[in-house]
Amino acid sequence: MDYCFGVDIGGTTVKIGLFQEDGNIREKWEIKTRTEEKGCRILPDIAKSLLNSLEKNGISKENVAGIGIGVPAPITEDGVVKATANLGWEYKNVKEEMEELTGIRTATGNDANVAALGEMWLGGGRGCKNMIMVTLGTGVGGGILINGKILTGEHGAGGEIGHLCVNYEETDNCGCGNHGCLEQYASATGITRLAKKKLDSTDRETLLRKGPVNAKTVFDAVKAGDEVADEIAVEFGTYLGHALANLAAAVDPAAIVIGGGVSKAGEVLLPYIKKPYQERAFFADRDVKFTLAELGNDAGICGAAKLVLD
Amino acid sequence: MDYCFGVDIGGTTVKIGLFQEDGNIREKWEIKTRTEEKGCRILPDIAKSLLNSLEKNGISKENVAGIGIGVPAPITEDGVVKATANLGWEYKNVKEEMEELTGIRTATGNDANVAALGEMWLGGGRGCKNMIMVTLGTGVGGGILINGKILTGEHGAGGEIGHLCVNYEETDNCGCGNHGCLEQYASATGITRLAKKKLDSTDRETLLRKGPVNAKTVFDAVKAGDEVADEIAVEFGTYLGHALANLAAAVDPAAIVIGGGVSKAGEVLLPYIKKPYQERAFFADRDVKFTLAELGNDAGICGAAKLVLD
Numbered sequence: 001m002d003y004c005f006g007v008d009i010g011g012t013t014v015k016i017g018l019f020q021e022d023g024n025i026r027e028k029w030e031i032k033t034r035t036e037e038k039g040c041r042i043l044p045d046i047a048k049s050l051l052n053s054l055e056k057n058g059i060s061k062e063n064v065a066g067i068g069i070g071v072p073a074p075i076t077e078d079g080v081v082k083a084t085a086n087l088g089w090e091y092k093n094v095k096e097e098m099e100e101l102t103g104i105r106t107a108t109g110n111d112a113n114v115a116a117l118g119e120m121w122l123g124g125g126r127g128c129k130n131m132i133m134v135t136l137g138t139g140v141g142g143g144i145l146i147n148g149k150i151l152t153g154e155h156g157a158g159g160e161i162g163h164l165c166v167n168y169e170e171t172d173n174c175g176c177g178n179h180g181c182l183e184q185y186a187s188a189t190g191i192t193r194l195a196k197k198k199l200d201s202t203d204r205e206t207l208l209r210k211g212p213v214n215a216k217t218v219f220d221a222v223k224a225g226d227e228v229a230d231e232i233a234v235e236f237g238t239y240l241g242h243a244l245a246n247l248a249a250a251v252d253p254a255a256i257v258i259g260g261g262v263s264k265a266g267e268v269l270l271p272y273i274k275k276p277y278q279e280r281a282f283f284a285d286r287d288v289k290f291t292l293a294e295l296g297n298d299a300g301i302c303g304a305a306k307l308v309l310d
Numbered sequence: 311m312d313y314c315f316g317v318d319i320g321g322t323t324v325k326i327g328l329f330q331e332d333g334n335i336r337e338k339w340e341i342k343t344r345t346e347e348k349g350c351r352i353l354p355d356i357a358k359s360l361l362n363s364l365e366k367n368g369i370s371k372e373n374v375a376g377i378g379i380g381v382p383a384p385i386t387e388d389g390v391v392k393a394t395a396n397l398g399w400e401y402k403n404v405k406e407e408m409e410e411l412t413g414i415r416t417a418t419g420n421d422a423n424v425a426a427l428g429e430m431w432l433g434g435g436r437g438c439k440n441m442i443m444v445t446l447g448t449g450v451g452g453g454i455l456i457n458g459k460i461l462t463g464e465h466g467a468g469g470e471i472g473h474l475c476v477n478y479e480e481t482d483n484c485g486c487g488n489h490g491c492l493e494q495y496a497s498a499t500g501i502t503r504l505a506k507k508k509l510d511s512t513d514r515e516t517l518l519r520k521g522p523v524n525a526k527t528v529f530d531a532v533k534a535g536d537e538v539a540d541e542i543a544v545e546f547g548t549y550l551g552h553a554l555a556n557l558a559a560a561v562d563p564a565a566i567v568i569g570g571g572v573s574k575a576g577e578v579l580l581p582y583i584k585k586p587y588q589e590r591a592f593f594a595d596r597d598v599k600f601t602l603a604e605l606g607n608d609a610g611i612c613g614a615a616k617l618v619l620d
Binding site: 074077129130142144146147151152153154155156157158159160161163164165168176177178242245246247249250251252253254280282283284285 | 462464467469473488561
C-alpha cells in the first residue's frame with residue numbers, strides 16, 4: 001500500500017496524480033475529458049490511463065491503496081451522481097463503475113469539497129481538522145471539513161457556500177435561479193459586476209478606467225492605492241466576510257482557507273474579508289485563522305488522493 | 311451491555327434517564343443542580359445518583375455501555391468545558407472527571423446538540439442521518455447532525471444557529487453582543503419583541519390587545535385567524551426560513567426539526583417557516599422535510615444516552 005491515485009475530473013481535462021502515501025506526487029498528467037455520447041468514455045479513459053501508469057512504473061495493484069475521484073457535480077457518499085452540468089453524465093455510480101473497470105478500491109467526492117480536503121492535507125489548512133474553504137473562481141465553490149472529513153450532505157450538495165443568500169434586495173439573477181447569492185458578489189464575475197456598477201455610479205478618477213475591468217485589475221488597483229478599487233474590495237469583502245461569519249456560527253472551524261483564481265491577488269485580500277468577519281462572528285469563532293490556498297490547480301488531485309487514504 | 315445513562319445538566323435541575331440500548335427508558339428522575347462553590351458538587355452528585363440507581367436495579371457496571379452527558383456550554387470533542395454561564399464551572403474535563411467518579415465510560419456534548427441527536431434517534435428526525443434541529447426557546451439553540459454524528463466544531467460551538475446574523479440593519483443588541491442575530495426574531499423573546507413592535511406600529515384591531523403578548527398568544531391568535539398576528543408570524547417565519555435556507559446550502563440536510571417551547575404552537579408554525587425557506591433554498595435542498603420535535607424535555611437525556619451507544 002505505497003501508492004494511490006488522485007483524479008480531478010473537469011469539463012475539458014482530467015487531471016491525474018500518482019501519489020505516495022506521504023503526499024509526494026510521483027507523477028502527474030492530464031487527459032482530455034471526452035464528454036460526447038453522454039460522457040460514456042470518461043471513466044474508461046481514466047481507468048486505462050491509471051492502469052498504464054501502473055504498468056509503466058512497475059507498480060502492482062496490491063501496492064495501490066485506491067483511486068480517489070473528484071467530480072464537478074453533487075455526488076453522494078455512495079458515489080452516485082444524478083446529473084452533471086458539463087460532463088454529459090446523467091445517473092451514474094462513479095465509485096462502482098471505476099472499481100469494475102480497474103479492480104481497485106475507489107472513493108469519490110465533489111470537486112470543490114475534494115479541493116478543500118487537499119488544502120487541509122497538504123496546503124493552506126495543514127494541521128486543521130475543522131475547516132471551511134471557499135473557492136473564488138468564475139463561481140464561488142466551497143468545502144466544509146468536519147473532524148477531517150468532507151461534509152457531503154444528504155444529496156451530495158454540502159458546502160454550496162456560493163449559494164448562501166447575502167442580499168435579499170438583489171434583483172439580478174444568480175445562475176442557480178435565486179438572487180442575492182454570495183457568488184454574485186465574491187466570484188471573479190461578481191467582482192467585475194460590482195466594479196462596473198461602481199464605475200457607473202461615480203465619475204471619480206480611478207485606474208480602473210484605463211483598461212479592462214476584472215477581479216485582477218481591481219486588486220492590482222487596490223495594491224496601487226486606488227480609492228475606488230478599495231471601495232469595491234470593501235464591498236466584496238463585506239459580503240464574503242459576513243457570509244463566512246454566519247457559516248462559522250454553524251460550523252465552528254479552526255481555519256478558513258481562501259482559494260480560486262481571485263485568491264491569486266494574494267495577502268492583500270485577507271484584511272478585506274477578515275474585518276467584516278470579525279465584526280459579525282459569534283465570539284467563540286472570532287479567532288479563526290484566515291489563510292490563502294497553496295496548492296492551486298493541484299488541490300483537486302491531492303484531495304482526491306487523500307479520500308482513499310482516510 | 312444492556313443499559314446506558316443519559317444525563318442532561320441544566321442550571322436548576324439535572325435530568326437523568328436509565329435507558330435500555332433499544333431506546334426504552336427504564337427509569338427517569340431529576341436531581342438538583344448545586345451550582346455553589348464553582349459547581350464542584352454537580353458531577354459527584356450525578357455520579358452518586360447513577361451508582362445508586364445501578365444498585366437499586368441490581369445492574370452491574372459491566373452491563374452499562376456508558377454515561378452520556380449534555381452540558382449547557384460549548385464542550386470540545388474531548389469533553390472539556392472552558393466556562394459556563396450558569397453552572398459555576400470554569401475549566402473542567404467533564405468526561406475524565408465522570409469516568410474517575412464512576413469507573414464507567416463517559417461521552418459528552420453540548421445540550422442543544424445532544425437534544426438534536428435525541429430527536430434523530432427517537433423523535434422528529436427518526437431515520438435521518440443529516441439533520442438540522444433548531445430549538446426555539448428563551449433563546450434559539452441548534453444542533454447539526456452529519457452522518458448521524460453531532461457537528462461539535464473546533465471549540466465545541468458548532469450549531470450556534472441562534473447567532474446567525476439575519477438583519478444587518480438591526481440596532482437592538484443580542485445577548486451575545488452582536489445585533490441582528492436570528493435569536494432576536496425567532497426565540498420566544500424575539501417573537502414577543504416583534505409582536506410589540508407591530509402593535510406599536512399599527513392601530514388595527516387584534517386579539518393581541520386583549521391580554522398578554524407572547525409567543526403563545528401570538529400563535530393562538532394566528533389560529534383564531536387574527537390578521538395582525540399572521541403578519542407577525544410571517545416576519546418570524548421569514549427570518550427563520552431564510553436563515554435555515556442558508557444553513558441548508560452549507561449542510562445539505564434531509565430534515566429540519568423545529569423544537570423548543572415555541573414549537574408547542576404545533577403544525578401551524580411550519581408553513582410560516584417552509585414558504586420562505588423554499589423561496590430561498592438552493593435547488594438541491596428544496597425538498598427537505600420539516601417536522602416538529604417530539605421528545606419535549608426528554609430530548610436531552612435521549613440524545614445523551616445515544617452519545618454512548620454510537
